[in-house]
Amino acid sequence: MAHIGLPERLPGISGGFAFRPETAAPMRELAHILLHEPGSLSPGERELIATYVSSENDCYFCQTSHGAAAAAHLGGDAVVKQVKADFQNAPITPKLKALLSIAGKVRRGGKNVTGEDVASARNLGATDLEIHDTVLIAAAFCMYNRYVDGLGTWQPHDQTMYAEMGKHLAEHGYLKPSR
């Protein structure tokens, strides 16, 4: 049961969003810009960063819903599972590996990011905007994950629901509720 009186039957973050629409609006817009709007990193790559951070933070709802969105963008969930388990050996670009390494450091705390981490990402072709957005995606998911778990939201283990949610998110983004 959720810690506070959230609306019934709304999974994960959607319970908090329905409880407080005033904070939901900027939180939705931030996710939409970072994950869905056109960028030099594909939406699938950005969803992988969000999924990886949520997995390291052990947030079931976020890693499963964003994993499903990543799978919808990438045409399957095999790479999603590999990224969560061991991204260094996953079939992704070296640039994305360097960005995931930065994301992992941000997750543990912003000061962990070193000049060498950033230089290594740049050497593999990452732009300043891609590095900026990687840092902010990782930071933002340290918020979303804590929000979802800190409120004790309802997080059903229903893979069909997450697959549908992932398809909807991949297609429409984050500005409006998906169900």
Add this chain to the structure above:
Amino acid sequence: MAFRPETAKPLNELVEVLLCGPHTLSPGERELIATYVSSLNDCYYCQTIHGAIAAAHLNGDEDLVKRVKADFQHANISGKLKALLLIAAKVQKGGKNVTGEDIARARSEGATDFEIHDTVLIAAAFCMYNRYVDGLGTTQPRGEALYRERGKQVAREGYISVSKTYLPAETAAR
């Protein structure tokens, strides 16, 4: 923020609603929660600017801000705010640390669901802002005096208004 005005807009709107919007917790109390979490995350810029904003809301009481950061249980704040700061500290370590007992204690001190929700989200949001500021390796000038005037300005005008001084007009929040 100035590097990426598109993301600065929702980042400023979120902090404006949480810390300046209409509320049963005073702006000073909410700034104390933000300052305390930023202090736990060891983010110099965030704890100093939000500490300055908190002090500006609290009749310039910088000692109270310092006491909350060092040992909030013995600070001159309400029992309700102490219970909310305890929840904020647990969220800072990870959302799953919040227990039913923490919530029950806050409720018994008079906290509403709305206040508990916003405490969780302020703590979570500052786990984002702190990581953003430190993860980019931003310039963070040392010295509390440098932050005092800006603190007064934000307390007076709010975050969105102040953001217009560094964001292009077309991307500044409404």
